[in-house]
Amino acid sequence: MLAILAISSQQWIPAFGWMAAAVFVDSFDGLLARKLRVKEVLPEFDGALLxxxxxxxxxVFVPAYFLYAADFLPSSVALVGATLIMLASAYQFCQNDAKTDDHYFTGFPSYWNIMVFYMFILSLNGWVNMAIIVLLSTLVFVPIRYIYPSRSTMYRRLTMTLAIIWGVVNIVILIQYPAFSPWLVWASLAFVFYYTGLSLYIMYQSQN
Structure with missing residues (x-):
């Protein structure tokens, strides 16, 4: 809600701060629920659904609203782009194998908050942004397996170490915005390339 209010006020940096806070909470909320034995205390409560x-x-919703409100897309397709994100993600969230038992995502995970972050700092052309949305929405339906960074058993320590560094780099970029150093962007993108490459490598290895 705080992110939505910040976006509505065109306070982009605070909005990213609240979005980052949501990611932080998401990283341990399941562990906290297990520690508090929520299933035992509230047996009829479906924590997974919540x-x-x-x-x-x-x-999904907050990033889609962000790109629409921030005019990242041409006005003629802005609503289409935001809707495409919502529909593709709704499909993925309803799939039984969206998260596999061995801790992988099937199809492009809902990393729309990350996509919006790069659109913001790179100031890409609106039509380029739309093309990226179409590509990523299409990848939702392609059965590529993407690693679940905090739960994957393969290269977990390396991946989590790099993820933490990546998070720190992104925070520095936002603090320095708009006068951030270009090398910080490349350092940030390096983790995206690593994550994508590792996911494809592990999937290839599992099929051979």
Missing amino acids: DNIVDFLNF
């Missing part, structure tokens, strides 16, 4: 609802709001 988690999906919250994730959809934080990682």
